[in-house]
Amino acid sequence: MATIQDVAKEAGVSVATVSRVINGSSKVSPKARKAVLDAIRQLNYQPNLLGRNLRLMQTKMALVLLPTISNPFYSMIVKGMEDVAHKNGYNVMLCNTNSDVSREKVYLELMKNRLADGVIFLASEMSEEELSQIAMRFPVVQCCEYKEEARASHVSIDNKAAAYMAVKHLIKQGHRKIGLISCENSFISTKQREEGYKIALEEEGILVDLSLIKHGDYGFRSGIRAMNQFFIENNVPTAVFCISDSMAIGAIKSIWAKGLKVPKDIAVMGFDDINFASMYSPGLTTIAQPQYDLGCVSMELLLKVIGGEIIEPQTIYLEHELIIRESTLG
Amino acid sequence: MATIQDVAKEAGVSVATVSRVINGSSKVSPKARKAVLDAIRQLNYQPNLLGRNLRLMQTKMALVLLPTISNPFYSMIVKGMEDVAHKNGYNVMLCNTNSDVSREKVYLELMKNRLADGVIFLASEMSEEELSQIAMRFPVVQCCEYKEEARASHVSIDNKAAAYMAVKHLIKQGHRKIGLISCENSFISTKQREEGYKIALEEEGILVDLSLIKHGDYGFRSGIRAMNQFFIENNVPTAVFCISDSMAIGAIKSIWAKGLKVPKDIAVMGFDDINFASMYSPGLTTIAQPQYDLGCVSMELLLKVIGGEIIEPQTIYLEHELIIRESTLG
DNA sequence: TAATCATATGTAATCGATTACAGTATTGCT
DNA sequence: AGCAATACTGTAATCGATTACATATGATTA
Numbered sequence: 001m002a003t004i005q006d007v008a009k010e011a012g013v014s015v016a017t018v019s020r021v022i023n024g025s026s027k028v029s030p031k032a033r034k035a036v037l038d039a040i041r042q043l044n045y046q047p048n049l050l051g052r053n054l055r056l057m058q059t060k061m062a063l064v065l066l067p068t069i070s071n072p073f074y075s076m077i078v079k080g081m082e083d084v085a086h087k088n089g090y091n092v093m094l095c096n097t098n099s100d101v102s103r104e105k106v107y108l109e110l111m112k113n114r115l116a117d118g119v120i121f122l123a124s125e126m127s128e129e130e131l132s133q134i135a136m137r138f139p140v141v142q143c144c145e146y147k148e149e150a151r152a153s154h155v156s157i158d159n160k161a162a163a164y165m166a167v168k169h170l171i172k173q174g175h176r177k178i179g180l181i182s183c184e185n186s187f188i189s190t191k192q193r194e195e196g197y198k199i200a201l202e203e204e205g206i207l208v209d210l211s212l213i214k215h216g217d218y219g220f221r222s223g224i225r226a227m228n229q230f231f232i233e234n235n236v237p238t239a240v241f242c243i244s245d246s247m248a249i250g251a252i253k254s255i256w257a258k259g260l261k262v263p264k265d266i267a268v269m270g271f272d273d274i275n276f277a278s279m280y281s282p283g284l285t286t287i288a289q290p291q292y293d294l295g296c297v298s299m300e301l302l303l304k305v306i307g308g309e310i311i312e313p314q315t316i317y318l319e320h321e322l323i324i325r326e327s328t329l330g
Numbered sequence: 331m332a333t334i335q336d337v338a339k340e341a342g343v344s345v346a347t348v349s350r351v352i353n354g355s356s357k358v359s360p361k362a363r364k365a366v367l368d369a370i371r372q373l374n375y376q377p378n379l380l381g382r383n384l385r386l387m388q389t390k391m392a393l394v395l396l397p398t399i400s401n402p403f404y405s406m407i408v409k410g411m412e413d414v415a416h417k418n419g420y421n422v423m424l425c426n427t428n429s430d431v432s433r434e435k436v437y438l439e440l441m442k443n444r445l446a447d448g449v450i451f452l453a454s455e456m457s458e459e460e461l462s463q464i465a466m467r468f469p470v471v472q473c474c475e476y477k478e479e480a481r482a483s484h485v486s487i488d489n490k491a492a493a494y495m496a497v498k499h500l501i502k503q504g505h506r507k508i509g510l511i512s513c514e515n516s517f518i519s520t521k522q523r524e525e526g527y528k529i530a531l532e533e534e535g536i537l538v539d540l541s542l543i544k545h546g547d548y549g550f551r552s553g554i555r556a557m558n559q560f561f562i563e564n565n566v567p568t569a570v571f572c573i574s575d576s577m578a579i580g581a582i583k584s585i586w587a588k589g590l591k592v593p594k595d596i597a598v599m600g601f602d603d604i605n606f607a608s609m610y611s612p613g614l615t616t617i618a619q620p621q622y623d624l625g626c627v628s629m630e631l632l633l634k635v636i637g638g639e640i641i642e643p644q645t646i647y648l649e650h651e652l653i654i655r656e657s658t659l660g
Numbered sequence: 661t662a663a664t665c666a667t668a669t670g671t672a673a674t675c676g677a678t679t680a681c682a683g684t685a686t687t688g689c690t
Numbered sequence: 691a692g693c694a695a696t697a698c699t700g701t702a703a704t705c706g707a708t709t710a711c712a713t714a715t716g717a718t719t720a
Contacts, residue, residue, distance in 0.1 A: 003706055014670045019708060026709095029668060049443040050384040051706030054675050059380070069424070070405030070605070078399060082426055091440065094399070094424035096412055110421065113379040114676095220609045246609075253611060275400070276606060279550045279576075281583060333676055344700045349678055356679095359698060381676030384705050444706095 002043035004051075011039035022047060053114075060090050062302060063111055066122040067099040072274045073291065074122060077143065080295025081120065088303055090117075101125045111138055118306045120298050121145075123187065135313070139305040143298040144289075145187050153305065153314040155298045159189040162287045162320040163196025163241070166269050169285070169322055170239040171204055173267060173330060179212045179237035181226045181247050193243045193271070212237055216247045223250020231258055238266060239328070245270035245277045245286055252280075252327065267328040283325030290318050332373035341369035352377060383444075390420050392632060393441055393449040397429040402604045403621065404452060407473065410625025411450065418633055420447075431455045441468055448636045450628050451475075453517065465643070469635040473628040474619070475517050483635065483644040485628045489519040492617045492650040493526025493571070496599050499615070500569040501534055503597060503658055509542045509567035511556045511577050523573045523601070542567055546577045553580020561588055568596060569658070575600035575607045575616055582610075582657065597658040613655030620648050 008015045013032050020028050021036040028036075039045070053059050062085055066074050078094065085092045093116060095107040104126055110116050118139030124131065128147040134140055135152035146154035170178050180197050183190050198208050214229050216222030223242060227250065230236045242248035248270030252262050262268050262282055270277055273288035297316055304310045338345045343362050350358050351366040358366075369375070383389050392415055396404050408424060415422045423446060425437040434456055440446050448469030454461065458477040464470055465482035476484035500508050510527050513520050528538050544559050546552030553572060557580065560566045572578035578600030582592050592598050592612055600607055603618035627646055634640045 004708095005706080015707080016670060016709075017668085020669090023708080027667065032668080046439070046442045048384075048706050049440075049445050050380060050387075050389070051675090052708075054378075054380040054384050054677085054706080055708045057380075057675070068405060069399040069408060070402050072400050072402065075398065075400030078426065079428075086436075091437075092425075094426075095422075096408065096424075098409075106416070107421075109376070110379075112376040115379050220605075249609060253609070256611065275550075279579060279583070281586065334678095335676080345677080346679075346700060347698085350699090353678080357697065362699080378676050381705090382678075384676080384707085385678045387705070 002045040003048065004045075006043055007036065007039045007045050010043060011035040057114070059115055059117055061093055061116045062090050062299065062306075063093050063095060063107060063116040063119040064122065065095050065097050065104055065107055065119060065124065067097055069094065069096055072276070073272050073289075076291035077122065077295035077298075080292040080297075081299040082295075084296045084299035084303070090299075090303065092299075097125070099123070099125050108134065118302045120302055139302055141298050141302040141305065143294055145189055148188060151313050153301055153310070153316075155294055155301060155316045155318065156189070157289050157294075157320040158317045159192035160196040160199070162271070162289075163193035163243070164200045165196075165320070165322050166241055166271070166287055167197050167200035169324070170241060170267060170269060170328060171200065171206075173239070173328060175237075175239035175267060176204075176206055177209075177212070177237045177239070178206075179214065179230060179240040181214050181216055181223060181240060181242040181251060183218055183243060184215045185217075190243060197241060211235055216242075216244075216250070218244040218246060220246045220250045220253075223247030224254045225250075227251040227254035236266070239269070240266060241269045241271075243271045245272045245274045245284060248284055248286070248327070249276070249280060252282075252284075263326065263328050263330050267330065269328055273323050277323075278325065280327075282327045285325045285328040286323050288321045288323050290320070293318055332375040333378065334375075336373055337366065337369045337375050340373060341365040387444070389445055389447055391423055391446045392420050392629065392636075393423050393425060393437060393446040394452065395425050395427050395434055395437055395449060395454065396452040397427055399424065399426055402606070403602050403619075406621035407452065407625040407628075410622040410627075411629040412625075414626045414629035414633070420629075420633065422629075427455075429453070429455050438464065448632045450632055469632055471628050471632040471635065473624055475519055478518060481643050483631055483640070483646075485624055485631060485646045485648065486519070487619050487624075487650040488647045489522035490526040490529070492601070492619075493523035493573070494530045495526075495650070495652050496571055496601070496617055497527050497530035499652055499654070500571060500597060500599060500658060501530065501536075503569070503660060505567075505569035505597060506534075506536055507539075507542070507567045507569070508536075509544065509560060509570040511544050511546055511553060511570060511572040511581060513548055513573060514545045515547075520573060527571060541565055546572075546574075546580075548574040548576060550576045550580040550583075553577030554584045555580075557581040557584035566596070569598070570596060571599045571601075573601045575602050575604045575614055578614055578616070578657070579606070579610060582612075582614075593656065593658050593660050597660065599658055603653050607653075608655065610657075612657045615655045615658040616653050618651045618653050620650070623648055 004015050004018050007018045018036050021033050082092045097103045111119050120141045122143050123145040128149040131147050131150040140152040142154035144156050201208050214226035216226045248268050251268050255266050270284045270286040273286045277284040277286050334345050334348050337348045348366050351363050412422050427433045450471045450473050452473050453475040458479040461480035470482040472484035474486050531538050544556035546556045578598050581598050585596050600614045600616040603616045607614040607616050
């Protein structure tokens with residue numbers, strides 16, 4: 001495997017000149033440039049980035065930690081991140097954490113070991129203190145989920161306003177007994193969506209009834225179970241707002257199992273607008289997040305932090321959108 | 331940021347001793363070891379892998395190129411690859427290629443530039459010659475999809491046998507007029523699944539009718555369109571085998587739109603057993619690939635190639651499984 | 661022509677680790 | 691005590707790039 005030395009020798013110049021040709025960092029005579037280019041082609045030379053990165057103390061690599069790539073919600077976000085990164089000469093290293101803190105930490109070692117210049121967290125499970133610690137020493141951005149107290153930038157939608165909009169839509173359809181299928185976790189989005197749900201009800205003078213709030217784990221099966229609870233308790237709402245599309249689809253399956261129709265008997269709303277939301281029958285009414293933009297903006301922010309353009313943590317909210325489909329249109 | 335030099339000074343030993351403590355490469359006196367360990371803790375030292383990797387000319391990093399992370403089919407495969415990699419001190423770098431050859435090549439540069447020790451391709455779009463070229467110079471494994479002529483190892487299921495099994499199942503259910511929704515692409519799996527379909531029919535003395543073969547692009551919408559074709563041409567099979575689950579779900583949606591029932595009027599089969607296959611109503615009969623194992627085996631193979639234990643390209647087939655659900659059970 | 665300046669190029673230090681080799685201290689044995 | 695073997699440690703070269711600084715060359719001007 002050819003090195004810069006080999007190229008220099010082949011071209012009859014010094015390594016400095018070869019380096020200058022490669023990086024275009026300063027003037028090189030046309031003759032020398034041609035000799036170097038010829039030698040590079042001749043030897044099929046590829047610069048060894050290990051050497052370069054060591055010298056420059058940078059890797060042009062960004063870590064992206066996400067719970068699982070199997071969640072389609074993340075795919076457009078990642079696409080946005082990648083597009084921005086590539087536009088700026090950066091590469092993205094995607095890391096599946098499986099929502100496991102120790103896995104997260106293993107991957108963070110890559111940054112601590114100088115194999116990445118910065119990190120974006122998607123739904124990290126780490127504590128606020130740990131995150132703050134890391135953010136103090138390295139460039140960090142949180143995307144979608146974030147820790148309120150952590151001294152690190154974040155980019156997300158306004159989940160409270162989005163949930164508020166969702167529930168308002170159900171109320172406008174004439175519903176007064178509205179269930180919520182939420183999750184028992186520590187994500188800020190969960191808390192904020194629950195808040196939005198409550199505020200929308202209260203604003204209409206509807207009492208928040210805790211027996212109408214059930215919990216799942218974002219997943220399809222948990223949506224079935226949560227909806228079943230309503231039937232078991234014989235306390236069935238006329239509309240259900242689920243904080244994930246997968247749970248909403250589970251809820252619909254549960255409703256069908258009782259011989260009821262969606263939305264005629266019970267209206268169902270999801271959250272996230274995963275691909276499948278439009279593929280389903282009935283099409284699922286949901287809240288769309290600007291996933292691609294969330295990814296773009298997060299990466300832009302990270303690159304600025306890496307570049308030292310930003311020191312103080314930033315907070316950026318992007319717009320969400322209500323997507324009305326058949327599952328709530330009586 | 332502390333370096334090994336700083337640790338050496340703090341501990342009052344040489345860098346060699348520090349390195350030996352870190353790597354446990356040879357005997358170090360208990361006293362020196364303690365001094366080094368203390369200094370490391372004191373200075374919060376993390377070895378700079380850029381230096382180490384340059385010296386050792388390895389990165390303990392494996393590239394995984396996949397068309398898109400949004401395809402749930404890949405997620406368990408990737409999980410398997412990651413688990414095996416981590417067990418062997420390796421990290422995985424996931425790269426979204428968007429089925430774009432130029433993107434693939436950009437990512438391959440990372441390996442050519444010594445930032446990764448090897449690469450696994452999932453459904454590469456590169457030509458056989460290009461793949462062979464790369465496999466000659468670097469450790470390469472192909473997973474699931476592969477180029478027949480490329481001189482590189484591959485791990486996959488036997489797609490022909492799997493499709494054969496699928497169609498046999500439909501025949502056993504009493505179907506004689508069986509449609510195929512395939513794809514127009516150059517993937518070997520497509521070709522092999524079509525072959526399996528044809529052989530199963532011929533074996534039963536059923537003539538292969540080309541008007542019963544439609545093409546999509548793996549996606550949901552293309553499944554709708556393909557199924558619609560049958561209705562438009564007024565040449566509707568009693569069962570349809572789709573080479574992807576998403577197209578199968580599209581086909582079901584199209585069938586419903588005609589006021590027909592699945593499986594009563596038309597049976598539908600998919601391929602891949604994506605998560606959603608079991609979430610759908612009716613549950614989708616499909617062929618499951620051992621995704622996790624495919625990932626594990628691919629990575630094990632790659633590590634062996636990297637380690638020089640394997641020189642000649644290997645071919646490994648894993649077992650598939652027929653998953654029978656409601657969509658074909660009349 | 662000599663002095664000045666601009667341009668092109670090369671030498672060698674540097675990044676942070678690993679490790680061959682050499683050297684020193686300690687131990688065991690006779 | 692003397693010597694060999696063993697255990698430990700340190701010096702310095704090395705990986706492959708970048709780049710500050712020095713130097714050589716040629717062009718320009720007084």
